[in-house]
Structure formats: structure tokens, C-alpha cells
Amino acid sequence: MLYPDEQAAFVDLDRHAPGPALARFVEFYWHVRWNVTEPYETKVLAHPNVHLVFEEPAPQVYGVNRSLFVRRLEGRGQVLGVKFRPGCFRPFTDVRVADLADRRVPATEFFGPAVAETCRAVLRADGPAEMVARTEEFLLPRLPDPDPVAEEVADMVERITARPALFRVDQAAETLHISTRTLQRMFAEYVGASPKWVLRRARLHEAAARADRGADVDWAALADDLGYCDQSHLIRDFTATVGVPPARYART
Incomplete structure (x- = not known):
């Protein structure tokens, strides 16, 4: 929220x-x-x-x-x-x-x-x-019968979203020891969003959480922590989804 x-x-x-x-x-x-x-x-x-x-x-x-x-x-x-x-x-x-x-x-x-x-x-x-x-x-x-693939996918999402600096889908696939294509197929079937979206959203959650803490945020350092190539990429990503730049969101 x-x-x-x-x-x-x-x-x-x-x-x-x-x-x-x-x-x-x-x-x-x-x-x-x-x-x-x-x-x-x-x-x-x-x-x-x-x-x-x-x-x-x-x-x-x-x-x-x-x-x-x-x-x-x-x-x-x-x-x-x-x-x-x-x-x-x-x-x-x-x-x-x-x-x-x-x-x-x-x-x-x-x-x-x-x-x-x-x-x-x-x-x-x-x-x-x-x-x-x-x-x-x-x-x-x-309750349906247990689906081991569903639980495997839940674990995958937990693992890759726990590392907001994980930026690329191929990195996530390597971390999970599966192919990129398999990861994409499993996420479409079970998650409802692509691995790229899940990784991007995890970074935005971390940026919003930092802003919500009320302290001054070093946005350049945060961009680096989250795997962005520079601060401007973080600002564009955050603004495109939330509707305002992260610094303005933090002030609000």
C-alpha cells in the first residue's frame, strides 16, 4: 500500500x-x-x-x-x-x-x-x-490436491525477490538452475506475470519501502544497490509505475 x-x-x-x-x-x-x-x-x-x-x-x-x-x-x-x-x-x-x-x-x-x-x-x-x-x-x-510445481514456483519467486539487485532474467534462471525459457513458461502458467516483471516489481517495492521509512534516501546509492545502471533509470522506472518520481513520493 x-x-x-x-x-x-x-x-x-x-x-x-x-x-x-x-x-x-x-x-x-x-x-x-x-x-x-x-x-x-x-x-x-x-x-x-x-x-x-x-x-x-x-x-x-x-x-x-x-x-x-x-x-x-x-x-x-x-x-x-x-x-x-x-x-x-x-x-x-x-x-x-x-x-x-x-x-x-x-x-x-x-x-x-x-x-x-x-x-x-x-x-x-x-x-x-x-x-x-x-x-x-x-x-x-x-482444497485441490497438492501441486509440487506450484510450491516450487512459490519458492522461486521468494528466492529471486529476496535479492532486489537481481536485475536480469538470465541471472534469475542461472540462480534457480533452470533455462530462461523454462522459467518464463513456468511463470506464465503459475504466477501470472513474467520473470522480468517480478524482478522489476521487487526493485520498485524496495525503493518505495525505503521512501516510506521517512529518512533521507541517497537515490544514486539505492539505484546502484538495486542493479540499475544509474539513478535516472530508477527514477524513470519508479515514475512510470507509481506516477511520481521517487523523491516526490518520499516527500508526500
């Missing part, structure tokens, strides 16, 4: 860990509650994850958003999201996860009509803990 200090005044965000049976599929659950007196656009620099979101008027599955995710908040409301581990939504669907990229699809297409009633129950629940419990009650009987 971008501009976290600004949004903290009227948006509450908390996270909840999944139970043991769901941990191989779900990274965490997230709950957002807001209360605004006038419309406000919240902005999120998305990770390479698919989300099941219980919201009004109906639950949705969100594919990987490869641009900047913007949601307009009005009045009071709340949503509960299921953030699947990278690659680990694939066992729930018959299509490549790349086919879901930048799309919002009714959750009934993946989980049947019962997910609509579960959505209503989740949003009526008494607090986030009960919302998560109802979500797990719904998901547990519907």
Missing part, C-alpha cells in the same frame, strides 16, 4: 496467518476497513499474487495487477482478502494464471455459487478473526 502514513488516518489494514492446512496455498489473509468523509483513491503496488476478495456486491478473484492498483473508497466499508502464495492459485483453476493478469473475475467461476453466500457471512462476521475463520471453513473442503 502506497502512502501508508497518509492512509493510516482513515484506513485500517491488518493481516492474519493461515492455518496449517492452508499454509501451502495461502500467504496470509488481509482485512481492510475504511471510514472516509469524501471519496479517496487508495493505491497499491501489487506483488505477484492472486487474491480472492470478499467484498460488496460480490466476491472476486483478482489476477496479478501489473500496473498500479487503484481503488476508490467511499463512506464506510470493509473487505477481506485471501492472498495466495505466488503460483499457488494455479491448482484452483483450469487456466494459466497469466490469463487472469490485470483482470477481476467473479469468484463463482472458480468456487461455485456457494462462495457468494460465504461472502455475505464473512462480511457479517463479528471482527476479522471470525471473518478469517469463516473463510477457512469455506476453503478447507475445496
Whole structure:
């Protein structure tokens, strides 16, 4: 979530860990509650994850958003999201996860009509803990068979995003001991975004996180740390996605 200090005044965000049976599929659950007196656009620099979101008027599955995710908040409301581990939504669907990229699809297409009633129950629940419990009650009987490739891909994403300075796809493939073509094919099938996008997004997350800490940032040094050839490349990359240069974002 971008501009976290600004949004903290009227948006509450908390996270909840999944139970043991769901941990191989779900990274965490997230709950957002807001209360605004006038419309406000919240902005999120998305990770390479698919989300099941219980919201009004109906639950949705969100594919990987490869641009900047913007949601307009009005009045009071709340949503509960299921953030699947990278690659680990694939066992729930018959299509490549790349086919879901930048799309919002009714959750009934993946989980049947019962997910609509579960959505209503989740949003009526008494607090986030009960919302998560109802979500797990719904998901547990519907878990697909374990997919070892999905878990392998989740591990791949974790390994390469833990190194923001990893810049090129061929470097990532070498680190993972597979060919570049195989890596690209696996990411299209399971992740929903290319390895190049995942590497680029990890660098932007690190740049935004540094800015959010509130201290002065040496952008030239950060560009070097993240593998950019110079500061101007970092500025162009950040501005193209976030909409403002990193120094202006940090001041805001």
C-alpha cells in the first residue's frame, strides 16, 4: 500500500496467518476497513499474487495487477482478502494464471455459487478473526490436491525477490538452475506475470519501502544497490509505475 502514513488516518489494514492446512496455498489473509468523509483513491503496488476478495456486491478473484492498483473508497466499508502464495492459485483453476493478469473475475467461476453466500457471512462476521475463520471453513473442503510445481514456483519467486539487485532474467534462471525459457513458461502458467516483471516489481517495492521509512534516501546509492545502471533509470522506472518520481513520493 502506497502512502501508508497518509492512509493510516482513515484506513485500517491488518493481516492474519493461515492455518496449517492452508499454509501451502495461502500467504496470509488481509482485512481492510475504511471510514472516509469524501471519496479517496487508495493505491497499491501489487506483488505477484492472486487474491480472492470478499467484498460488496460480490466476491472476486483478482489476477496479478501489473500496473498500479487503484481503488476508490467511499463512506464506510470493509473487505477481506485471501492472498495466495505466488503460483499457488494455479491448482484452483483450469487456466494459466497469466490469463487472469490485470483482470477481476467473479469468484463463482472458480468456487461455485456457494462462495457468494460465504461472502455475505464473512462480511457479517463479528471482527476479522471470525471473518478469517469463516473463510477457512469455506476453503478447507475445496482444497485441490497438492501441486509440487506450484510450491516450487512459490519458492522461486521468494528466492529471486529476496535479492532486489537481481536485475536480469538470465541471472534469475542461472540462480534457480533452470533455462530462461523454462522459467518464463513456468511463470506464465503459475504466477501470472513474467520473470522480468517480478524482478522489476521487487526493485520498485524496495525503493518505495525505503521512501516510506521517512529518512533521507541517497537515490544514486539505492539505484546502484538495486542493479540499475544509474539513478535516472530508477527514477524513470519508479515514475512510470507509481506516477511520481521517487523523491516526490518520499516527500508526500
